[in-house]
Amino acid sequence: MALIKRKLFNRMANMMLLILVLLQAPLPFAQDQSSIFSKRLAKFSINVYTKLVAQNSNQNIIFSPFSIQTCAAMARMGAKGKTAAQLDRGLKLISNNEAQIAESFHKVLAAYEKSSILHIANKIYIKAGYQLRDKFSSIIFKKFLSAVEPIDFSEDVRAAEKINSWVALRTNNLIKDIVDSSKLTASTRLLLINAIHFKGNWVHQFPERDTGNEPFYGNTDKSIDVPMMNLKKRFRYATLDNLNATALELRYKDSDLSMLIVLPNSKTGLAQLERKLRITPLSQITEKLDWRDVIVKLPKFKSEFEVELKHTFKQLGMSDMFSNDADFSRMITTSERLKVSKIIHKAVIEVNEKGTEAAAATASIIVGFSLPSLPREPKRFYADHPFNYYIINKQSIMLFAGKLINP
Structure with missing residues (x-):
């Protein structure tokens, strides 16, 4: 029992998951680019937080603005027209230029690519037999450092197990079962995921x-x-x-x-x-x-929070992505129309004497039609x-x- 307690005391964890599922239906930068990115992300965070508090006023809340924004930004790379414009505004992206958007995320992702305490991973699951467009695939791979893997969504239980295993591995098992098999159907074409895991010790630990x-x-x-x-x-x-x-x-x-x-x-x-x-x-x-x-x-303390963000995104002006007016025609090589069916976000944080461990994931499902003083x-x-x-x-x-x- 003492050993179990000690392990608990020595563990501090924070985890989040965001999933975007889709179903069938380099340029010059300003010198203060990181500051602009940070301020835009903070605005997006405040907007999302305000909506979440309104819906969960008496509940602990933990979420990853960066995870949510990153996952949705990957979808933005495949969007056009009004759908793209709504995402630019709603996500508070630094620009409406795809190359600049992608580079802004790349700077953060690349900065922590070899970090021993912060791990950020992106992945796209695509329905077997389908292919990503070359430009979209290149941006996702080179700038968002995302892997792409074919999967048979019609085998919903097996597909969900595979996806959830990947997320659990990337989040040190803090986030499990982010995708329910019932959310995957034969019409699912893409699933975009961002997972983030952080485990750090305090500089000054609490005795x-x-x-x-x-x-x-x-x-x-x-x-x-x-x-x-x-x-x-x-x-x-x-x-x-x-x-x-x-x-x-x-x-x-x-x-x-x-x-x-x-x-x-x-x-x-x-x-x-x-x-x-x-x-x-x-x-x-x-x-x-x-x-x-x-x-x-x-x-x-330890907090866990899970939310489906479709309603929140709509409240923030990003509604076309969920409707038959969605335009994600820059994603896959077929002429099928795509729209987002769900955006799922899950987070866990645990804080104790030693430090903090944190993880987050976001998934989006797309279907056819995130100085010392004296x-x-x-x-x-x-x-x-x-x-x-x-x-x-x-x-x-x-x-x-x-x-x-x-x-």
């Missing part, structure tokens, strides 16, 4: 001996006792008067990644904070971070009530985003 049960105040006046981690170290910290909140950055070893936590000052202030965050760029928060001695209390009094950052958090890199590219209401 396990200092973890003990303490109260956490959820959405009600009542508290529940949860395992609370404790640590006093030097962190980047900010007082955010305009948000009536504070922010803390927890860095991961051997990477440019960190967890950013934004904590409302009031125990019941999460809803108000979320409204303000809609119009507050993440860069405005990270720019205010300063090195301070901080006494940190942070609950150990010593000062230590700050207190007591995350004993609901808060927002993000896993970002040094360019503030948002890999994961979530809120914790109930550890």
Whole structure:
């Protein structure tokens, strides 16, 4: 039992999955390209998060904006006309130029291609006997680093097992059964997947001996006792008067990644904070971070979240892709009309004393017709009530985003 507990304490995981299923029915860049990509992704994230909160107001949420955007951007590479224009706007892509869009994702994917703690994988399953158009295939392979594999979707159970095994392998078994066999039919032509897995240790780990049960105040006046981690170290910290909140950055070893936590000052202030965050760029928060001695209390937690994003995409102005007006004629060599039937996203995050492990996947199904300062009094950052958090890199590219209401 002690061994099992120790393994649990030593494990910190965050995982997400996004699936896009489709059924039958280089140019010059600005010098600040990474910054533009980051800001556009942040806008997309806020838009998606706002919709998800409206639908799941009293629920923990964890999702990967980057996973969702990447998977949908792969579909965008095969779109034309109004369908392409809606995706450009709705996904907040950096351009309406395919080469520039593809290169913006390639820079992020290539930067972590050999990373030991962050693994991002893309894959396209195509119905056996069908072929991708050369241009689409080239962009997907060279820029999105995606493999392509033929599969018999009519053998729905076997196909689902194969797809789910690939996702589980890429996400360290954190995400399983992302695709239900009932979602695959004889009319399924393509399935686009992005899977992302992150496992990192804190630069400053929380001593396990200092973890003990303490109260956490959820959405009600009542508290529940949860395992609370404790640590006093030097962190980047900010007082955010305009948000009536504070922010803390927890860095991961051997990477440019960190967890950013934004904590409302009031125990019941999460809803108000979320409204303000809609119009507050993440860069405005990270720019205010300063090195301070901080006494940190942070609950150990694990969250899982799964959502079908078709309704959310439609709310964000991307509706043609699901209708008979969809134009994905740049994808496959046949003249069949294609449309997206579902966009499935699944995420898991687990946080403990040692670090964080995270994974995500997105699938889309397409059918015929995602500097230290002088010593000062230590700050207190007591995350004993609901808060927002993000896993970002040094360019503030948002890999994961979530809120914790109930550890």
